[in-house]
Amino acid sequence: QQQVKQSPQSLIVQKGGISIINCAYENTAFDYFPWYQQFPGKGPALLIAIRPDVSEKKEGRFTISFNKSAKQFSLHIMDSQPGDSATYFCAASYNTDKLIFGTGTRLQVFP
Amino acid sequence: GAGVSQSPSNKVTEKGKDVELRCDPISGHTALYWYRQSLGQGLEFLIYFQGNSAPDKSGLPSDRFSAERTGGSVSTLTIQRTQQEDSAVYLCASSYPVLDEQYFGPGTRLTVT
Numbered sequence: 134q135q136q137v138k139q140s141p142q143s144l145i146v147q148k149g150g151i152s153i154i155n156c157a158y159e160n161t162a163f164d165y166f167p168w169y170q171q172f173p174g175k176g177p178a179l180l181i182a183i184r185p186d187v188s189e190k191k192e193g194r195f196t197i198s199f200n201k202s203a204k205q206f207s208l209h210i211m212d213s214q215p216g217d218s219a220t221y222f223c224a225a226s227y228n229t230d231k232l233i234f235g236t237g238t239r240l241q242v243f244p
Numbered sequence: 245g246a247g248v249s250q251s252p253s254n255k256v257t258e259k260g261k262d263v264e265l266r267c268d269p270i271s272g273h274t275a276l277y278w279y280r281q282s283l284g285q286g287l288e289f290l291i292y293f294q295g296n297s298a299p300d301k302s303g304l305p306s307d308r309f310s311a312e313r314t315g316g317s318v319s320t321l322t323i324q325r326t327q328q329e330d331s332a333v334y335l336c337a338s339s340y341p342v343l344d345e346q347y348f349g350p351g352t353r354l355t356v357t
Binding site: 139167174178235 | 248275277279285286287288289292294300303335337339342343344345346347348349350351
């Protein structure tokens with residue numbers, strides 16, 4: 134019940150396209166859903182996060198869509214750029230507790 | 245301001261030796277977390293410190309792993325009698341009290357030969 138399932142494992146997108154990464158969770162007590170971006174050799178960097186009281190949050194080219202009834206949330210990267218090539222992790226937590234991470238998606242954006 | 249720092253950045257050790265990994269959280273952050281990232285894997289929670297409360301050790305994989313936090317700031321993760329399966333990147337994160345956002349350090353890459 135603590136798992137967060139992430140898909141796809143890898144994603145190849147052309148420059149200017151839309152990248153979509155999906156996550157699903159089981160624990161309805163989760164109240165915080167962040168996305169992290171990780172470049173090789175670096176620690177994960179917080180990208181954007183959402184709480185279950187809203188269905189969408191947008192920051193620049195990055196949007197989280199949240200479906201509480203389906204227990205799913207997704208990251209959309211609009212106008213994908215080669216500099217977006219990285220590994221993306223979704224996560225979930227409850228009441229500022231530890232983060233439960235998805236298994237990651239390796240995104241490659243080709244020019 | 246300064247972010248989370250970790251040292252060393254890389255550590256190579258022989259099987260059976262003990263290692264200590266250090267984390268300096270962001271100033272003012274009272275919550276500190278340790279995670280482990282094995283090659284090609286996601287991040288696995290190890291231990292969580294929040295202020296003066298007893299730490300949440302529920303993610304430690306064996307009794308060879310321990311951690312302490314001195315003065316509510318710096319934390320040290322100790323692995324005793326290291327095994328090859330302990331090879332991974334050990335990541336530290338910190339956050340403000342009652343806020344969810346966790347900020348990660350660059351990690352320590354541990355290689356057990």
